[in-house]
Every structure is written in C-alpha cells, then in structure tokens.
Amino acid sequence: MRVLVTGGAGYIGSHTVLQLLEAGHQVSVVDNFINSSPESLRRVVSIASKKVATFRVDLLDRKALAEAITSIQPDAVIHFAGLKAVGESVAQPLRYYKNNVTGTINLLEAMDEAGCRTIVFSSSATVYGESVDLPLRETTPRSATNPYGRTKLHIEEMLEELAASDSRWRIANLRYFNPVGAHESGLIGEDPQGIPNNLMPFVAQVAVGKRDAVQVFGNDYPTADGTGVRDYIHVLDLAAGHLAALDYLASSGGLHVWNLGTGSGSSVLDVIEAFQRISARLVPYDIVARRPGDVAESYAHAEKARLDLGWKAERGLEQMVEDMWRWQFKNPDGFPKVGHEEMNSLELRDFVLGEVASNK
Numbered sequence: 001m002r003v004l005v006t007g008g009a010g011y012i013g014s015h016t017v018l019q020l021l022e023a024g025h026q027v028s029v030v031d032n033f034i035n036s037s038p039e040s041l042r043r044v045v046s047i048a049s050k051k052v053a054t055f056r057v058d059l060l061d062r063k064a065l066a067e068a069i070t071s072i073q074p075d076a077v078i079h080f081a082g083l084k085a086v087g088e089s090v091a092q093p094l095r096y097y098k099n100n101v102t103g104t105i106n107l108l109e110a111m112d113e114a115g116c117r118t119i120v121f122s123s124s125a126t127v128y129g130e131s132v133d134l135p136l137r138e139t140t141p142r143s144a145t146n147p148y149g150r151t152k153l154h155i156e157e158m159l160e161e162l163a164a165s166d167s168r169w170r171i172a173n174l175r176y177f178n179p180v181g182a183h184e185s186g187l188i189g190e191d192p193q194g195i196p197n198n199l200m201p202f203v204a205q206v207a208v209g210k211r212d213a214v215q216v217f218g219n220d221y222p223t224a225d226g227t228g229v230r231d232y233i234h235v236l237d238l239a240a241g242h243l244a245a246l247d248y249l250a251s252s253g254g255l256h257v258w259n260l261g262t263g264s265g266s267s268v269l270d271v272i273e274a275f276q277r278i279s280a281r282l283v284p285y286d287i288v289a290r291r292p293g294d295v296a297e298s299y300a301h302a303e304k305a306r307l308d309l310g311w312k313a314e315r316g317l318e319q320m321v322e323d324m325w326r327w328q329f330k331n332p333d334g335f336p337k338v339g340h341e342e343m344n345s346l347e348l349r350d351f352v353l354g355e356v357a358s359n360k
C-alpha cells in the first residue's frame, strides 16, 4: 500500500514509518521538522534499508501540500503532524488551533481532491478530560481542559461529521494513552526540545545526568503510593496499532475509534524505581505540589482494539524503561542538530535513502 505519513519524522511517526517499511508498504513523509530532525528518518531508512520519499512541507502551505499529495497518490494517510505541548497551547492557543485544526482541514481537502479518503488520526486520551470513570472507554464522554486537548476534540468531531457526510471516507481515531520507550536499536527515540514536559523523558534525563532531580507532582492522590498513575504504552506497540487500524480500514468504511493503551497503570514512583533499577543510576526526586489539570489516575479500557483489530500491547514497563534508557544513554543530547544550511537545502521531493539527497 502507498502510505503517506504526516509528521513522520517525529517520535511516534518515525517508529511507525519503520514498521510500515518492514511490513512492505511504500512510505512517503510530509513534515516541516518544526519539532523533529530529518536525522530520525535517515536512521529509519538505514535500519530498514528501504527508502522514504520525504517532503519538507508545512500542512499550512495548502499549495505545497496538494502538490505533494498529487505526486504521492497515497492509498491511505496516517496523520501525526501536530503541536503537542499542553503548556505551550495555553500560552499560544491560536497557533495550536491554526496548526492542528487548519492543518488537518488542509490535509483532508487535499486528500479529497486526490481521491484518497482513508485516514488514521492521532488523537489522545486527553479527550477524556478529567473523567474519573475508570477504565476509560471509547464511549466515555469527552471534554477538554486546555487548547491542545480541544484541538484533538475538534478534529475528532470534524472527522465524525465528514464521515457522516460522505460514506467514501474510512477514518480511524486512535486515542493514545502515554507513549514511551524507543526502538530496541537505540537509534531512534523521543527527542524533546528544551525541558521535557512529560515524566518519562524527564526521568531519563535525570538518570543520564542532564538534570538534577525529578519533581514529583503530588503524593497525596488517592492512589496506592499517592502519586499519579498513567497507562504507559511502548511506542512500538503503539506503532503496531496503526498498522492494524490500516488493515481494518482496508475492508471497512466509516469512522472507528480505538483506545491504544495497555489497560493498566503505573505510578510516578513505579517509573522512577524502574529507571533506577534498569539504568543502575540514582534518580533523585523531590515531592512538590500537584500540577494543575492533572488527574489522579488514567488508564484505558483496551478491549475494543483487541476485539476489532486483533491488537494488544505486548510490552510492559520493564521493556519500556530498558528501551528508553538505551536510547537516552546512546544519544544523551538527542539527534545531532541539523544546521540551517542543510535544512534549507532540503526541498520538496528530497529522497531519504541512508542520507538525505536532493534529486534535483
């Protein structure tokens, strides 16, 4: 199948591109590298020994996007491209609505024009808002507590209305729980810019000595050890969920929603303990105030994906931490930074094969 992956250079995108290549799909990527490096794709290509046609295009550039899609002629699109930092979305709401919502509208219009109407969308467990009705089911009422979450909610609703308006669309809304871990090669992984917002990359940076201590946001929650509990899911399991959703859509029209989680949670202290054990490094931590907007516990009801897609998460916390640590240890500063000059030389239709080479 010809699959276009938007945001394919990013954390979840790069792992998914690799699995698509390994499964024999022909993969193209559209990314503007606002939060990623072409180096991730170079490494994917070197692991898979297959090429990825890479288009340096912003989803907000309708013309360039339409050109890319016309030339790719995808059978299906997996849509990761988006901004994802909650705090930043509160400070810059319009930027988030424009990038995530307008970017998605541009993509859907360009797909429609090119006759491709199959899309797998990166939604998030954030659409369950502050729900305490656990486990969180696909039918749990949705709400949002910040602009980032509201962009996901708006896009889900927009996709529902699109599917209702035209039965040719085949749509999967995948609600991810907390993606962590990295490919077992240690060559690709999450490369947060600046101070990580999320727990696991922060703990990894403390373990490797880049930061002094983890701040544990509250130990007075009604959980076993008082710290927040989340459903961490290995990024490779998550990536596999996308391939399963694509398979499903190949034979079923309409819109479908699936949680992608493990169905059980780990606390902040569980994560710190696992990291200390596996890295054999000390991970100092301080208990501080709760982070506003955090819920005590969040974990998925993961049965629907198992029944419909035959998919379930295979990897546990140990594996997640082991793979995350390997990536962090081998790449303490993330991917090597790409200079402006090299970045500017990346044009539409650059092909990535071992290294980025212009075909002009």
Ligand code: NAD
Pocket: 006, 007, 008, 009, 010, 011, 012, 013, 030, 031, 032, 033, 034, 035, 036, 037, 057, 058, 059, 060, 079, 080, 081, 082, 083, 084, 099, 103, 122, 123, 124, 125, 176, 177, 178, 179
């Ligand atoms: P990421 O930032 O690593 O990847 C997103 C990619 O999209 C990046 O490569 C970025 O450069 C690209 N991008 C952003 N805006 C773009 C635009 N306008 N045009 C072209 N490319 C653009 O993030 P990720 O962790 O891989 O997340 C992928 C998707 O999954 C996002 O939509 C995110 O909201 C969603 N999601 C992520 C998590 C998580 O914890 N990582 C959880 C739930 C949902």
Ligand code: UD1
Pocket: 086, 087, 124, 125, 126, 149, 177, 178, 179, 197, 198, 199, 200, 202, 214, 215, 216, 217, 218, 227, 228, 229, 230, 268, 291, 292, 293, 294, 298
């Ligand atoms: C966060 C986002 C959520 C997004 C999700 C994606 C917020 C408020 N929510 O959720 O919208 O969908 O990431 O993965 O940002 N913690 C600490 N110290 C830290 C960081 C986190 O104690 O330095 C705790 C948190 O209180 C929480 C747990 O660790 O209990 C996990 O936090 P995090 O990784 O940020 O994920 P979420 O809170 O689930």
